Amino acid sequence: MSQVAETATPTEDDATYDGLRLRGVTKSFGSFNAVTDLDLDIPRGSFFALLGPSGCGKTTTLRMVAGLETPTAGTITLAGQDITYARPYRRPVNTVFQNYALFPHLDIFENVAFGLKRRKVKGIEEKVREMLDLVELDTQARKRPAQLSGGQQQRVALARALINEPEVLLLDEPLGALDLKLRRAMQIELKRIQTDVGLTFVHVTHDQEEAMTMADTVAVMNLGVIEQMGAPQDLYENPETTFVANFLGQSNLIEGAIKSRSADIVVADMNGIDVSIPAGRSHTDGDRGWIGIRPEKVLIGDPGEQLDAPGNSVPGGVVTDVSFVGVSTQYLVRMPWGQELQVFQQNTGHRRLYRTGESVDLSWRPEYAFLLDISQDASAGADQVDD
Amino acid sequence: MMWLRRNIVLILGLLVLVYTFIPIFVVVLMSFNDPSSRNVYRFDGFTLDNWTNFCGPAGMCDALWKSVQIGFLATLVATILGTLAAFALVRWDFAFRSSTNLLIFLPMAAPEIVLGSSLLALFVSAGFAGQLGFWTILVAHIMFCLSFVVVTVRSRLAGMSDTLEQAAMDLYATPQQTFWRVTFPLVFPGILGAALLSFSLSFDDFIITNLNAGTETTFPMYVWGAAQRGVPMQVNAVGTLMFVVSVVIVVGGELNNRRRQRALA
Numbered sequence: 001m002s003q004v005a006e007t008a009t010p011t012e013d014d015a016t017y018d019g020l021r022l023r024g025v026t027k028s029f030g031s032f033n034a035v036t037d038l039d040l041d042i043p044r045g046s047f048f049a050l051l052g053p054s055g056c057g058k059t060t061t062l063r064m065v066a067g068l069e070t071p072t073a074g075t076i077t078l079a080g081q082d083i084t085y086a087r088p089y090r091r092p093v094n095t096v097f098q099n100y101a102l103f104p105h106l107d108i109f110e111n112v113a114f115g116l117k118r119r120k121v122k123g124i125e126e127k128v129r130e131m132l133d134l135v136e137l138d139t140q141a142r143k144r145p146a147q148l149s150g151g152q153q154q155r156v157a158l159a160r161a162l163i164n165e166p167e168v169l170l171l172d173e174p175l176g177a178l179d180l181k182l183r184r185a186m187q188i189e190l191k192r193i194q195t196d197v198g199l200t201f202v203h204v205t206h207d208q209e210e211a212m213t214m215a216d217t218v219a220v221m222n223l224g225v226i227e228q229m230g231a232p233q234d235l236y237e238n239p240e241t242t243f244v245a246n247f248l249g250q251s252n253l254i255e256g257a258i259k260s261r262s263a264d265i266v267v268a269d270m271n272g273i274d275v276s277i278p279a280g281r282s283h284t285d286g287d288r289g290w291i292g293i294r295p296e297k298v299l300i301g302d303p304g305e306q307l308d309a310p311g312n313s314v315p316g317g318v319v320t321d322v323s324f325v326g327v328s329t330q331y332l333v334r335m336p337w338g339q340e341l342q343v344f345q346q347n348t349g350h351r352r353l354y355r356t357g358e359s360v361d362l363s364w365r366p367e368y369a370f371l372l373d374i375s376q377d378a379s380a381g382a383d384q385v386d387d
Numbered sequence: 388m389m390w391l392r393r394n395i396v397l398i399l400g401l402l403v404l405v406y407t408f409i410p411i412f413v414v415v416l417m418s419f420n421d422p423s424s425r426n427v428y429r430f431d432g433f434t435l436d437n438w439t440n441f442c443g444p445a446g447m448c449d450a451l452w453k454s455v456q457i458g459f460l461a462t463l464v465a466t467i468l469g470t471l472a473a474f475a476l477v478r479w480d481f482a483f484r485s486s487t488n489l490l491i492f493l494p495m496a497a498p499e500i501v502l503g504s505s506l507l508a509l510f511v512s513a514g515f516a517g518q519l520g521f522w523t524i525l526v527a528h529i530m531f532c533l534s535f536v537v538v539t540v541r542s543r544l545a546g547m548s549d550t551l552e553q554a555a556m557d558l559y560a561t562p563q564q565t566f567w568r569v570t571f572p573l574v575f576p577g578i579l580g581a582a583l584l585s586f587s588l589s590f591d592d593f594i595i596t597n598l599n600a601g602t603e604t605t606f607p608m609y610v611w612g613a614a615q616r617g618v619p620m621q622v623n624a625v626g627t628l629m630f631v632v633s634v635v636i637v638v639g640g641e642l643n644n645r646r647r648q649r650a651l652a
Binding site for chain 2: 066067068087088089093094095097099101102103104105114115118119160161164
């Protein structure tokens, strides 16, 4: 059972919350629950990312907000208005679709003007020109979508949604079809536009790096529930579940028995070595747990060497694999209890490189360690990072 | 030898084209024929009489006009009904959908003589034996055109993802606006193709028509009847005219397509 993370402190009075709020939202397809009892608060003006592997329910959640799916149970409110069952064309919500879904029979201008024309807004010509300027496509107005490159089509899709100034803009893997370089450029561009226009963006992605670079708040979703939600840095530094620990970056998870708990420190016996974990980073009440440490937080040194890490020192390792990747060197170190731990060492030039077969000591500062529930699968999410 | 081997495909292709077009060429040629006798089908001399005196043969233009009327009406009704049916079959999940698909396909697979005679039996048993004519022909034509319309429009629709319609709805288009602004323009080429197909099917149908025509005469029936006593040369003029019209439609459609392709390229 994965823990459902607590959502941001809910404002008690629904009618006064001006963001997007989901309460107890469930979507079933037959006997399969795509989304289970989801609670979510997305503050107005925020850049929110729903991150998860394919099939985790993130796109279904998005489609329910857009009105393209109807929830089986629960409510969706936007700025105090219940929109759970509102028709898609009656909600102040617009979507940038995964494959853009540009109208092939209309030119770029007409594509962008589509929403305004349906609402009979005044001054369409001028607004469309401004929007095309914003996404730097002013010279392409009379072309058909198929004449544009992928990146340009992506910007048309964005312009077509943004021009309506929706309360919430939904982005369904909007950068998935672009190559890496263009994707990086568009990430910055999207972030810039969001800051400029100040709309609420809800971004669905399976790319953890994309979610972390762009969003203020990231919700990690798995199997229809939210595993954890928070600022990218908090999620990465202090994961609450093994899924989050593995899906966002990489983690070493080592089994340990809890020896003592105090107000601010938990001490655990890790295969005969005492290690301590800050109480605020302990996410289990059991007498056993997964002691987690990020590979780049682990220091590697000669046996008996005084490493710059008062606290958790782990002797007796043997290097089994070395990969030099330029900015860092990645080691696999076999520990006395048989487990291989990952260690990333920055190539600062101050530390020597170790070779396969050398004996080493490992060490890390206690404040970087975290403690997770032993009942969770230690490899959850590890094989699902990036397609 | 090498030359032959290299060009054999081209030569065979040309031969097939010649084989296909010789009958049409003969029809065009004969539309300018000045025959010496009604019974010998032979080019005797050049004349424009068949074109200037187009409606000369008794009954021919009446039959032609009848066929055009029936073709037009049958196309109109079959295209509308068939398009609606295609939408239902692709976009709605209802009970008996797959059996409906099968039933729609049957008229295309059944031999015309079977369809024609069973329709006749139906009309007679329903008490329309005395009223066979324009309306029974029309009903029959709508019936067999319908299948072709459904199949054509359905394939066009099936190839179209409904994401575009969702995008339209997301952009404040009501279901009606979504249909007329997005769905219809995208399906239209399929509908147009279905209509053209229906017209040509209806226009040249003989077997089913003949069985259900009563005293009415359509153009194919006129030609059939006339062939017993020697075909008037004006029939060739009609044939030529039909050929020119279809070429214009096909070439026009192709040019339009290329223009669009270029715009999309």
